[in-house]
Amino acid sequence: MHPSDLFAPAFPAPPAFGQARTARTDSSVDSAADIDALLRLVASGGPAEPRRRLIADAAPAAALAAGPSRWHRCGLGASQQRALRQPDGRTLEAAHAWLAQPGHHLLGWHHPDYPPLLRRTPHPPLALFVAGDAALAWHPAVAIVGSRSPTPAGREHAGAFARSLAAAGLTVTSGLAAGVDTAAHHATLTAGGRTVAVLGTGPDVPYPRSNNGLHAAIVAEGAVISEHLPGAGPRREHFPSRNRILAGLSLGTLVIEAAHRSGALITARLAAECGREVMALPGSIDNPLARGCHRLIRDGAALVESPEDVMELLAPLAARLAGDLRTRLEAPISEPGPPPGTGSGASPAAHPPGDPDHKRLWQALGHDPTDMDQLVARTGLTPARLSSILLLMELEGRVEAQHGRYYRSR
CATH class of the missing domain: 1.10.150 (DNA polymerase; domain 1)
Incomplete structure (x- = not known):
C-alpha cells in the first residue's frame, strides 16, 4: 500500500459541528x-x-x-x-457579532467538537475561534513552517511539498506568516487541497496585512483558527503561543528553511513535546537558512527528501487519529493531566523584560543546562508561567533549550 492511501480514504467525515459526538448529551x-x-x-x-x-x-x-x-x-x-x-x-458584543456571521464557530474545551489531537497537548487553549470549515480541525494534518524570508529554492520546496501532501489527502497547516507559510498555503489552495491557518491575532485580523487576500481565500476554502478574541491585533507574545496550537493540531511538523534562531524551531520543539513527528529538509552548508534544519536533524528530527518520506512517517499517527474519528471520541470529555514535567496547562502569556517574573527567571538561569523542576524550585513560579517566559527568551536568542533543559545563550 502506498503511504498516501492511508490518509483521505481512511478518515470518515465528522458529524456536523455543533452536534454532540460522545456520551455527553447535555x-x-x-x-x-x-x-x-x-x-x-x-x-x-x-x-x-x-x-x-x-x-x-x-x-x-x-x-x-x-x-x-x-x-x-x-x-x-x-x-x-x-x-x-x-x-x-x-x-x-464584538465577539457575539463575529460569531453571528455564517461559517464562524467557537469550540470550547468542554465541547465534543474540540480537536482530539490538540486536547492531548500539554497547553491546550481554552477555546478556538474558527472561520471556515471547523471539521478540518479533526482532519489529519501536517504543519509546514520555515523562514519568513526563504531562498527561491526554499519557497519552491514549500510549494512542492504542500501540493503533494495535499494531493495525498493531508491538510496543510501553517501560520499565515510571510515566506514559507504563505507559499505552503498558496500552493495547497492552488492544488485544490485543504489548508488551515493558525493565527497569533484574532480570527478576523490577517497578519501580515499583505496576506489579506490569502486570509479570505483560506476562510472560503479551508479554515482560519485562533485562540484570541475577534479584533485582537498582533502582539509579539501571541506568536510563540500560536506555534503550540499549530504543532498540536498536526500529526507532524516539517521545517523547510530556518535560521539557527527561528520561530520554526520553536514549533518543531513543541511538536516533539506533543509526541508528534518532527521533520526537516536538509540544505547546502553555505545556506544560513539551512542551519536550523541541520540542527534539528542532529537533535533527532527525521531527514526528509520527498513528500513520500513525510507520508511514510505520518502514516502510523494518521491511523491512530482515524481510530479516534471512527469511535467519535468515546472517551469522557474531561481534562487530561499533563505529562510529567510539562507544566500545568496554562496558555503562554506576555512577560516583558521589566516584568519581575522575567527577571527572577533570568537570575535563576545559568550557563549550565537546568531542568524545569530546578527552575520551579529556584523561582517559585509555576511550570506554565516559566514555559511562557522561556518561549519568549528563546525567540529573543537569550536562552537555548537542550533535551528539556534551559541555559543562557553563550
Missing part, C-alpha cells in the same frame, strides 16, 4: 447562555488551566453561575474573577 452545549459564558471566560485572560478546570465537568453557563467560591476552588485568580464579574461589554 442539550445546553450550544445554548446562547453557554456561548456568552465561554466568551466571558476567554476574555478574562490569565492562566488557562483554572478556566479549563472550571468547565471540565459543567457547561460554561452553569460553571459561571456557580459563583466565586467555585471559581476560587478551581484556581482562578483575583483579576480573572474580577473580569468575570465585570466583563468588557464592548469586547463581548
Whole structure:
C-alpha cells in the first residue's frame, strides 16, 4: 500500500459541528447562555488551566453561575474573577457579532467538537475561534513552517511539498506568516487541497496585512483558527503561543528553511513535546537558512527528501487519529493531566523584560543546562508561567533549550 492511501480514504467525515459526538448529551452545549459564558471566560485572560478546570465537568453557563467560591476552588485568580464579574461589554458584543456571521464557530474545551489531537497537548487553549470549515480541525494534518524570508529554492520546496501532501489527502497547516507559510498555503489552495491557518491575532485580523487576500481565500476554502478574541491585533507574545496550537493540531511538523534562531524551531520543539513527528529538509552548508534544519536533524528530527518520506512517517499517527474519528471520541470529555514535567496547562502569556517574573527567571538561569523542576524550585513560579517566559527568551536568542533543559545563550 502506498503511504498516501492511508490518509483521505481512511478518515470518515465528522458529524456536523455543533452536534454532540460522545456520551455527553447535555442539550445546553450550544445554548446562547453557554456561548456568552465561554466568551466571558476567554476574555478574562490569565492562566488557562483554572478556566479549563472550571468547565471540565459543567457547561460554561452553569460553571459561571456557580459563583466565586467555585471559581476560587478551581484556581482562578483575583483579576480573572474580577473580569468575570465585570466583563468588557464592548469586547463581548464584538465577539457575539463575529460569531453571528455564517461559517464562524467557537469550540470550547468542554465541547465534543474540540480537536482530539490538540486536547492531548500539554497547553491546550481554552477555546478556538474558527472561520471556515471547523471539521478540518479533526482532519489529519501536517504543519509546514520555515523562514519568513526563504531562498527561491526554499519557497519552491514549500510549494512542492504542500501540493503533494495535499494531493495525498493531508491538510496543510501553517501560520499565515510571510515566506514559507504563505507559499505552503498558496500552493495547497492552488492544488485544490485543504489548508488551515493558525493565527497569533484574532480570527478576523490577517497578519501580515499583505496576506489579506490569502486570509479570505483560506476562510472560503479551508479554515482560519485562533485562540484570541475577534479584533485582537498582533502582539509579539501571541506568536510563540500560536506555534503550540499549530504543532498540536498536526500529526507532524516539517521545517523547510530556518535560521539557527527561528520561530520554526520553536514549533518543531513543541511538536516533539506533543509526541508528534518532527521533520526537516536538509540544505547546502553555505545556506544560513539551512542551519536550523541541520540542527534539528542532529537533535533527532527525521531527514526528509520527498513528500513520500513525510507520508511514510505520518502514516502510523494518521491511523491512530482515524481510530479516534471512527469511535467519535468515546472517551469522557474531561481534562487530561499533563505529562510529567510539562507544566500545568496554562496558555503562554506576555512577560516583558521589566516584568519581575522575567527577571527572577533570568537570575535563576545559568550557563549550565537546568531542568524545569530546578527552575520551579529556584523561582517559585509555576511550570506554565516559566514555559511562557522561556518561549519568549528563546525567540529573543537569550536562552537555548537542550533535551528539556534551559541555559543562557553563550
